[in-house]
Amino acid sequence: MIEYNGANEINGQFIIYEGVENASFEEIVEIRVNTGERKSGQIVKIDGDKVIVQVFEGTESISLTNNTVKLSGHPMEIGLSEEILGRVFDGAARPIDGLGEIYAEKKADINGKPLNPVSRAYPRNFIQTGISAIDGLTTLIRGQKLPIFSGNGLPHDQLAAQIVRQASLVGEGGNFGIVFAAMGVKYDVAEFFKKTFEESGSL
Amino acid sequence: MFLNLANDPVTERIITPKAALSVAEYLAFEKGMDILVILTDMTAYAEALREISSSRGEIPSRKGYPGYLYSELASLYERAGIVNGLSGSVTQIPILTMPNDDITHPVPDLTGYITEGQIVLDRNLHAKNIYPPVNILPSLSRLMKDGIGEGYTRKDHPDLANQLFSSYAHVGDIRALASVIGEDELADLDKLYMQFGQNFENYYINQGKYENRDILKTIGQGWDMLKIFPKSELDRVNTKILEEFYPKG
Numbered sequence: 001m002i003e004y005n006g007a008n009e010i011n012g013q014f015i016i017y018e019g020v021e022n023a024s025f026e027e028i029v030e031i032r033v034n035t036g037e038r039k040s041g042q043i044v045k046i047d048g049d050k051v052i053v054q055v056f057e058g059t060e061s062i063s064l065t066n067n068t069v070k071l072s073g074h075p076m077e078i079g080l081s082e083e084i085l086g087r088v089f090d091g092a093a094r095p096i097d098g099l100g101e102i103y104a105e106k107k108a109d110i111n112g113k114p115l116n117p118v119s120r121a122y123p124r125n126f127i128q129t130g131i132s133a134i135d136g137l138t139t140l141i142r143g144q145k146l147p148i149f150s151g152n153g154l155p156h157d158q159l160a161a162q163i164v165r166q167a168s169l170v171g172e173g174g175n176f177g178i179v180f181a182a183m184g185v186k187y188d189v190a191e192f193f194k195k196t197f198e199e200s201g202s203l
Numbered sequence: 204m205f206l207n208l209a210n211d212p213v214t215e216r217i218i219t220p221k222a223a224l225s226v227a228e229y230l231a232f233e234k235g236m237d238i239l240v241i242l243t244d245m246t247a248y249a250e251a252l253r254e255i256s257s258s259r260g261e262i263p264s265r266k267g268y269p270g271y272l273y274s275e276l277a278s279l280y281e282r283a284g285i286v287n288g289l290s291g292s293v294t295q296i297p298i299l300t301m302p303n304d305d306i307t308h309p310v311p312d313l314t315g316y317i318t319e320g321q322i323v324l325d326r327n328l329h330a331k332n333i334y335p336p337v338n339i340l341p342s343l344s345r346l347m348k349d350g351i352g353e354g355y356t357r358k359d360h361p362d363l364a365n366q367l368f369s370s371y372a373h374v375g376d377i378r379a380l381a382s383v384i385g386e387d388e389l390a391d392l393d394k395l396y397m398q399f400g401q402n403f404e405n406y407y408i409n410q411g412k413y414e415n416r417d418i419l420k421t422i423g424q425g426w427d428m429l430k431i432f433p434k435s436e437l438d439r440v441n442t443k444i445l446e447e448f449y450p451k452g
Contacts, residue, residue, distance in 0.1 A: 012258050013214060044259065054255070056214045078222050080229040091207025091215035093222040110221040112228060112282050121285040126350040127239075127294065130415035133337040133408045136425055137364050138322055141350040142237060143285040145295040147245070149311050150324045151304040158412055159324070159335045160241050160298055166415045167239055177236045181205040181223035183216045184247030190206050197204065 003068045008050075010062060015041070015053045017069055023051045026111075028072045031055065033062055040092075041069075042076065056092060075111065079104025085177065088194070130166035131159075142169065157189055161196040209247075216251040224282045224293075231291030238293050240283070245276075245299035249310045265309045273313045280317045306341070320344040333409045340372060356418050359440075359448045363425045366439040367403070370429065374400035395431055403428050426450050 002021070009016040015031070023046055031039045031053070039062075045052040053069065055062070078093045079102050088097040093110075095101060123143035129135055140146055150156035164178055180197070182190055207219040220242050227238045242248075249268060256269035264270040283295040297318070301311050304326060315321055325338035351360045377396045381389055386397065407428050410416060416424070429437060430450045437445060 013212075013255075014258070052259075054214055056212055056218075058212055076218065076221075078225050080226065082230075082234060084226055085230070088204045088206060089222070091205060091211050091219040091222075093205065093218070096206070106229075108225050108229060110218065110225045111278075112221070112225055115281075115284065115286065119287045121287045122349070123285055123292075123346050124350050124355075126355050126418075128418055130417065131335060132410060132416050132421040132424060133335060133339060133342075134322065135416070135418050136360075136407070136421045137339050137367060138320060138337075138342045138344040139347040139351050139356075140294070140296075140344065141346040143283060143292045143294055144320075144344070144346050145280050145283040145297070145318045146320055146322060146344055147295075147297045147299060147311075147314050147318050148322045148324065149306065149314075150298060150300050151326060152300055152302075154300075154324045154326065154329055154336060155334060156298050156300070156324060157243070160243065160296065162335075162412055163296065164239070164241065165413075169237060175236050177230055177238045179204075179223050179227040179230070179238055179240045181207075181220050181240070181242050183207050183219050183242070183244060184209050184211075184213075184251065185206075185244060186209050189243075190208060194204070 003070045005068050006065050007062070007067065007069075008064070010059050010064065013055055013059060014044075015055060015059060015062065015067075015069075016050060017053065018050050020049055020051045020069075020071070023071060024073075026075045028074065028076050029053055030070045030072060031062070032068050032070070034066045035061055037061060075109050077107045078110050079107055081105035091183070125169060128166075128168050129163050131162065134163075140167075157192060161193065164196060165200045213251045213254050216248060217255065220248060220279050224279065227293050228282060231293045232286055232289050233291075235290040237291060240293060240295045241298065242279070242295065243298040245297045245314065246302065246310050249276075268309050272309060273316070276310075276313055277317050280314070319346050328404065328408070331404065333404055334412065335408070335410075337408055339368065339408070340375070357422055359444045360418075360422055362440040362444050363422060363429075363448075366429060366437055367407075367425055369439050370396070370399060370432070370437075371403055374403070392436070395436075399428065399431050402431065 007015045008018045027043045029041050039055055039057045041053040041055040043051050044054045081104055083102050090096045123141045125142040127140045148156050205219050205223045207216045227240045230236045231238045253268045283293045285292045299310055301308055320343040323338050323341045324336050328336035374396050377393045
């Protein structure tokens with residue numbers, strides 16, 4: 001594995017390296033800064049032997065000369081196993097609940113495998129949310145994608161939490177699981193959901 | 204549970220939903236679980252895309268969002284579904300906040316193209332202290348017709364839902380009329396509609412945060428709302444079903 005020393009240009013969250021060979025688009029790279037810090041980034045643009053790397057953790061403490069970059073040879077991956085149930089991760093899938101790393105049974109590309117459209121089954125079974133306005137008039141079906149359009153200050157979080165507490169498939173036991181992803185939410189909203197999941201026993 | 208807070212890096216924010224959906228797909232299609240994915244807040248995700256896109260110097264499209272916002276959203280939303288021959292499923296409930304309650308904003312607009320319906324929350328209902336403030340008129344579940352009725356819920360459910368929609372839509376017209384000529388001048392039937400509108404909001408839509416109504420209770424409640432009208436006014440319900448389920452007495 002080749003490491004490249006020194007950057008050509010740093011601009012905001014991007015670093016430009018020159019003379020990089022065999023880089024591929026969306027590849028994950030590891031950046032070692034000589035202060036001992038390790039950062040990760042993703043290749044977002046390739047022009048000849050020039051690559052632009054987007055650094056996830058930000059480019060503070062990186063200068064043009066104090067870092068080396070190593071290509072990983074694969075796109076962003078996430079380690080998967082059933083241990084993931086009940087755990088809390090940060091936005092880049094690193095555990096933040098202090099219970100240690102996940103022992104991964106397999107790794108998967110986070111962009112997912114495209115689903116063969118022919119193998120899709122038509123969604124049918126009804127999911128009971130216990131909320132009249134949804135069950136009676138805008139029924140949620142297993143396998144459906146049904147967004148909630150809300151506005152600032154409206155109780156969409158409470159509604160989502162209630163759906164989490166009450167959702168069940170009628171007629172079958174099934175094992176129901178919840179995956180929750182918060183993007184750019186405030187701390188109190190995250191705490192609210194954490195508390196809800198603890199109450200409902202899903203965390 | 205994946206948490207990217209408001210003060211976490213923006214670049215991580217665009218990874219968060221992808222990582223969460225990978226986990227959901229793994230649990231659903233390899234472990235056979237029925238997974239419900241909640242993504243909040245899609246507007247913040249789109250804003251993160253916009254920030255990164257403009258710092259890359261890409262040409263902006265509507266409201267500064269990149270032109271590929273649609274395909275980015277689609278690549279997330281389309282990761283829901285059921286696969287033939289596998290027992291698990293991925294169901295998604297993305298939450299998005301409409302800036303300025305504007306449903307034509309690029310994020311809700313493009314989301315609406317991809318998803319199978321939407322549940323719209325309404326500020327006026329919220330102001331009336333109704334929870335959940337679901338405005339049913341613009342709300343829609345496109346797959347509903349295939350998952351309700353005989354064999355799924357109860358055979359009168361589809362007709363009942365149509366009738367409630369239609370009667371509540373008429374309430375809107377009557378309310379507009381009442382605001383011009385005054386409530387006292389309304390015809391007797393129209394006064395019934397005013398009453399129905401209020402009952403419907405207060406007793407059907409409105410419910411407790413810890414109240415879990417099962418589907419039969421929801422359907423029963425629907426009929427209770429409609430029984431204020433004479434049978435002749437319920438023109439969306441099949442006559443046989445009306446005879447069988449219209450509350451007696």
